[in-house]
Amino acid sequence: MTTTQRRTQQERRDQAEAALLAAAAELVVEQGVRSLTLARVGERAGYSRGIVTHHFGGKQALVERLARATQAGFVPGLGDLPPGPDRLVRLIDGYLGRLARLDVFNRAFLLLWAEAATQPDLAPIFRERDDAFRADLREDIEAGIADGAVDPGLKPDDAAIAIVGQLRGIALQMLVDPGGVDVDQVRRSVTGYWRRVLAPE
Structure with missing residues (x-):
């Protein structure tokens, strides 16, 4: 795999993660933490639930990542x-x-x-x-x-x-x-x- 291909894959991963975090933040603001399911986050971001699981593993890890991203x-x-x-x-x-x-x-x-x-x-x-x-x-x-x-x-x-x-x-x-x-x-x-x-x- 070339450096360009690796960079492109990394860019796609970063783009997907940013979109998923933004979708999670929007859901929390609009409807509270109880509305935060992996399926809804994926749907809001235009991805499947599987992509959310792939990036974060579960809801707890997603919330932790969101907390760190928003405070930094x-x-x-x-x-x-x-x-x-x-x-x-x-x-x-x-x-x-x-x-x-x-x-x-x-x-x-x-x-x-x-x-x-x-x-x-x-x-x-x-x-x-x-x-x-x-x-x-x-x-x-x-x-x-x-x-x-x-x-x-x-x-x-x-x-x-x-x-x-x-x-x-x-x-x-x-x-x-x-x-x-x-x-x-x-x-x-x-x-x-x-x-x-x-x-x-």
């Missing part, structure tokens, strides 16, 4: 910043700014995250995603404490839990009542709040 890169431009309060505040500000333009993948992630509280098969996936999110936040806070840029009395674990809860809670309110949340005002208030909380006394 939610706030761009942070990868080159060193850990610390500047990166943390930019994450908070960027996260809230992004809420005004959520795409179907972001909406699906938030809905799945909310359903994880009552769906035992979803809980491990989103527990792992939240653990990773909190770990990044703790790293920023700990780095800031170490170099004197963050109040040493701030507890990294507690702050990380509070930030994740605040950001996700605001995002869910946006989904439920888009007109009831002034995103720009909330963004300024919350970002300013964390700047003050992080600053050493």
